[in-house]
Amino acid sequence: MIKPSFQLSKLTYYEINIYNDWTYMGYFLRSNKIYYNLLEDAKDSFKVLDNYVKIDYKKSLLHKILGFAFETLYFHGKSKYAKVVEVNDDLVEELGINKDSALILSQPLFQDAMVDTEDIQERVYRDIIDIYCKGLEVYIKPHPRDTFNYEKVFNDVKVINKNLPIEILDFNPYINFNKAITISSSSINGIDIVDEKIYLGFDWLKRYVNDSL
Incomplete structure (x- = not known):
């Protein structure tokens, strides 16, 4: 039996911050229904998400067919588990x-x-x-x-x-x-x-x- 090499308990951390959610970490969080904050990773792409993500996930046919399974595919801050999408323009x-x-x-x-x-x-x-x-x-x-x-x-x-x-x-x-x-x-x-x-x-x-x- 293959045991997972990484475990993350919902009770371990008060806040979880990640810099992109299309990676394995993002998939892991969504699959386990763990909420997270998505922070700008310096590409400045989160200010223009509509240019990158054209799909309206919640209205799509795949969402209606697959339900929660499709939820794990949401990324670029479109998942309901992304509590905050933060863009830092301080500089x-x-x-x-x-x-x-x-x-x-x-x-x-x-x-x-x-x-x-x-x-x-x-x-x-x-x-x-x-x-x-x-x-x-x-x-x-x-x-x-x-x-x-x-x-x-x-x-x-x-x-x-x-x-x-x-x-x-x-x-x-x-x-x-x-x-x-x-x-x-x-x-x-x-x-x-x-x-x-x-x-x-x-x-x-x-x-x-x-x-x-």
């Missing part, structure tokens, strides 16, 4: 849609010994803002290794979570920046959500070489 709201904006891709300049102090690193990015971001709302995307506290030092900028790969923003058609600026981050080459890309290069840092003397 879009945070970035601000349809605003004139600039994106700065920072680097750990002090940590990588490209400048001598964190104060100089602050000056580098303050100068970039003053020269290239006039009249624009400024967003800084720190490098994952960059420990500089931009939120504390720059009160007039918004800081994007440094652990978020900037390339992910390319998948959202509502996000666009007038320009992106960086010293030498290769990430600028991997995004198309900007009208203008400004690659300053290491020569930009030469003006700060003697600042600590």
